[in-house]
Amino acid sequence: MADPAVLKQLRETLRGLETGGFRRRPSLPFGIEALDSRLADGGLRLDALHEVAAGTSDMADDCAATLFLAGIAARAWGPVLWVVRRRDLFAPGLAQSGLDPKRLIYAEAKDDAELLAVMEEGLRHRGLGAVIGEARRADMTATRRLQLAAEGGRTIALLMKRAAREGSDPISPPSAAVTRWRVASAPSTKLPVEGVGRGRWKLELARQKGGEGFEITVEACDATGRCALPPAMAHRKAVASGSARRRAA
């Protein structure tokens, strides 16, 4: 195993080469210490491309990834361009994740090539806070183009990847994205009363530039687009005992 100090130095040199010197890069933190501390930039870099995919091919996981993106875009500044392939996004649901309909512009692309071109236009415009796209196929060249278009601005590029074929992993092909996430739904804790609690996601950072991947379970976005850590173990026990009392009564 190499000396960690040497590795760190090499990494800094690489980073310096990429940016052509030292430059402060704006990033968008999640506001969750356990998440931000493990990200190389202390959050999602605003001038970069990030990929998100659903954990499984089920539509519920697809929607979890959708809301994860909507939450990030909601916390970014300014108008948001969402390039879609199908017209099934439901604006009231996105508004409940913090994405105001007044900020959101939809564009529909006929195929993946057009979708990536529209995303690139949006990134180069510099007047948008976030550009989101839903693509099936985006190879290294295409993602590299998006990454280059995003650099130097403060428009966060978010690419939602869907499986090109049934059963294939959308994250595994090579890509120039800075972070690559996989989002899946997870069971929520039981409430002391009847009903459905706050949603919960299993976030998996499959790859990131200049850092390690990790897994974490978070609670779904609230009305301002912020995720949260699930309540601690002790709290959960109180809930369990509460329901036990109810059953006894």
Added chain:
Amino acid sequence: MGAPLVTSLRNGSRIEIAAACPAAQALGLRPGMAVTQARAQVRGLDVRPADPEGDLAALKRLAILAARRWSPVVALSDTDGLFLDITGTAHLFGGEAAMARRIVRLLARAGFTARIAIADTPGAAWALARYHGHCICPPGEQAAALAVLPTPALRIDEAAVELLKRLGVDRIGELSMLPRAPLTRRFGGATVLRLDQALGRIAEPLDPVIPPESIAVQQRFAEPIASAEAIEHWLGTLTPRLAAALEAEGLGVQALECVAERIDGVPQRIRIGLARPNRDPAHLLRLLKRRIEDVEPGYGIDAITLHVRRAGLLGPEPVVERLDEEAAPDLATLVDTLATRIGLGAMWRMQPVESDVPERSEARAPVLDPPARPAQRGKRDDVRQLDRNPPLPPWHPGWPRPARLLRRPERLDHVIAELPDQPPRRFTWRGQPHRVIHADGPERIQGEWWKRDAERMSVRDYFRVEDEAGRRYWLFRAGDGERPATGDLSWYLHGVFG
């Protein structure tokens, strides 16, 4: 033939007839009469408000049409007539009589009743058209033709006409025989001037309307060009010229057409549209450059012309209204760029609609909507001032809504649920079984019976359910579980939460 028609115009405190149709005039209604009197005289009179500005605008449009078709000098006379200087143009239409017939016929087809008089002077033509009817006065004969007409035909003011009448002068012929010096002393210069103008002793200049010309800039080439670089270079020199031409008019282009004329006579066209009026040469060039590959140069291009097909007013605008807030970024350029690529129909915004039925609660809106103005504060004694609550959000934040809504609800199979209002225990969607762990509901949504009669009875009971893997779905059951008329108790999946 409908009821007699008059138009009404408010004159001070009195409402008068502005114009009357021939049927109304036959019944004795005249312009200037009080409308109340006219209503009393004629039963079932059709009274409509007059629109003087609209009439004037229509007359101006007609003048511009006449200036393009019949004669270069066309001027408005009063609110109901046009002067056409047909010197040197009548022979193009087969002589004066043929031209007059042709114009009358054309106007009749457009719905206008017209009278035309042709004379040496505008004054004589005016008088003959209004007080004589269709007539062509031979050259130099206007004194004889005017002699029998009444004095108002000279376009002199009413006071002078009244005074002349009291002096016993009713006809223009009698007026022209009076001695000039006392006439000028008694009536001022205007009456004599009008007389001289009508008889052709003094020239009367006309103030012609100028038809607007469409803006176009053109570049011709000594040698035909064929390469994309050359076209791009010349577009780069044409767009600043176009921008300068637009700026001189205070306009911005909304639809632009670039015509490249090929040697073999097959014009190559690029059309671009802009969401807002714009005359930024760099932006126009960027939009045109994107479409250069549509041009097939063939054996070469002789000339490139930029035609403005539609333009809008583009004046100076305040950049930032307040100094302490940042201006919203201008998205019009982005919208233009994307519209040339995917079309404006493929871009939209969603706006809330007040409807509880999920698929009707949002509606597509144009991308570049003018931003909504904050509501005006009402008067101090307005009752609504007592309501201190902020305006309700468009969609209720307390009722969870899915991230994606299926276009058509999908039927579920093998649903096990208790009646009347229990959530399902298990269901199968798209061939996959789900076991429900947590559920919320029902949220009952009634059909909009006040809008659609077919939904008078329909009811949907919505449930939010979570299965064993934490996946959340939005299901509904058609019907309230008690009355069969409300639905057939079948289950559907309508949306998916994240």
